[in-house]
Amino acid sequence: MSTNYKAGFVGVVGLPNRGKSSLVNQIVGEKVGIVSDKPQTTRKSVVGIYSSDEMQCLFIDAPGFIKADKGLNKFLQEEAKSVSQSADVLMLLLTTESDTIANSERALEEVKSKNKPWFVVINKMDTNQPHRVLILEELIKKYDVPYFKHSTVDKSYDASTNILNHLQGLLPASQQALYDPESFTTSLTRDWVSEIIREKCFELLHEELPFNLAVQVKKFEESTPKNCVRIFSDIVVSKKNHCPMIIGKKGQKIKEIGMMARKEIEDLLGEKVYLELFTKVKPSWVSDKRFLKEMGYVVDSRQQ
Ligand SMILES: Nc1nc2c(ncn2[C@@H]2O[C@H](COP(=O)(O)OP(=O)(O)OP(=O)(O)O)[C@@H](O)[C@H]2O)c(=O)[nH]1
Ligand SMILES: [Mg+2]
Structure with missing residues (x-):
């Protein structure tokens, strides 16, 4: 050093x-x-x-x-x-x-x-x-x-x-590194996974939809016997009529979102991933303080 x-x-x-x-x-x-x-x-x-x-x-x-x-x-x-x-x-x-x-x-x-x-x-x-x-x-x-x-x-x-x-x-002088120099982010894997899913929603959905949805990973099971990470996640929307737009004809859209997200998550984790997505309606979540907090949308930029 x-x-x-x-x-x-x-x-x-x-x-x-x-x-x-x-x-x-x-x-x-x-x-x-x-x-x-x-x-x-x-x-x-x-x-x-x-x-x-x-x-x-x-x-x-x-x-x-x-x-x-x-x-x-x-x-x-x-x-x-x-x-x-x-x-x-x-x-x-x-x-x-x-x-x-x-x-x-x-x-x-x-x-x-x-x-x-x-x-x-x-x-x-x-x-x-x-x-x-x-x-x-x-x-x-x-x-x-x-x-x-x-x-x-x-x-x-x-x-x-x-x-x-x-x-x-x-930058200020420092005796040492503030975080492990081997890491590239302070985000937790679970948060990172939900962001990847949200990114695919931004890519594949249009108009006001991406701005009105949140992604909440409900279950993240590591190394199951089949050596596969199992992830279950909700795509939360504020209006009921948004669900069919996310799901698409015969479930095509949500399948595509899931497929693109899964590929990228597999690349990062270096493991096989099983990803299941669900839609969930939560009226006016964008102004629901408790839900926003639950999602981590709080003011703390130095979170780990
Ligand atoms: N042509 C061009 N496009 C760029 C460049 N840098 C970023 N983009 C594109 O600009 C768009 C916005 O990039 P982001 O990195 O998401 O921008 P951001 O400032 O983080 O946006 P917010 O998170 O919404 O505040 C994406 O489509 C990028 O691919 C660049 O140097 N040239
Ligand atoms: Mg940005």
Whole structure:
């Protein structure tokens, strides 16, 4: 371990759908958080761990900044706020593809107001139009804050190494790693499994459906005699008429969700998986405080 060893929490913040989870997954080198093309995918903060001989960065992948006043959206907003408070360093993701300059300015002001070491990543450089990047750069320069141009999909814009080197300078000194350097996340397997199922719902279901469902793993039985992990999970919806949409014609949809999720879970666990999915109606779960808590949608970004 280096004598200049650093370790700490990096809050990854920005508006929804800016590629925060994608960037954390890329730097950590494992799928820590789920990704989709729909905004507000991440609900609970997930910690992705990057460890080297020089440092340990604990990336808190937070839900995007949103404005809301009740229910699940309120939790999302609080979670984003709490990440900003508990991080040692803040990394703000902006894109020119979907951010207007006013949006970017609001996000820059928000992060600056936290009075923490911070920097900016202009993400999705593969799709950004050059003149819009120039305008954004002009704006960022007013804040006198370092920025990196990056893309998580196009290697020619890969700034991961520069981002990590920069973080090395910003993180607090530490005698030792804060978490096991062999781990890539602090999430429990059970939580991770429910997130994978939720990701497949985001991929295969449309309109308001993915935003109105929650996934709750009810049973997780390890190493049964057949050497197969057995997982039983509910897909919880708030309206009865959502069930047939999830189940699909002759059960085709839910089967597809289950199949895609099972493959990915098997890859991670390195074991055969039996996965059974059920739909469950829980009216207005999005504003049911007790259920939200049960789901872990609470404000605590340093959860293990
Ligand atoms: N073209 C392009 N797409 C990207 C890039 N990074 C991420 N994406 C895509 O952008 C979408 C959103 O990515 P996420 O990582 O889920 O974004 P997020 O900021 O975590 O979103 P929330 O969790 O909803 O706040 C996905 O479809 C990604 O595949 C990039 O550099 N270039
Ligand atoms: Mg996300």
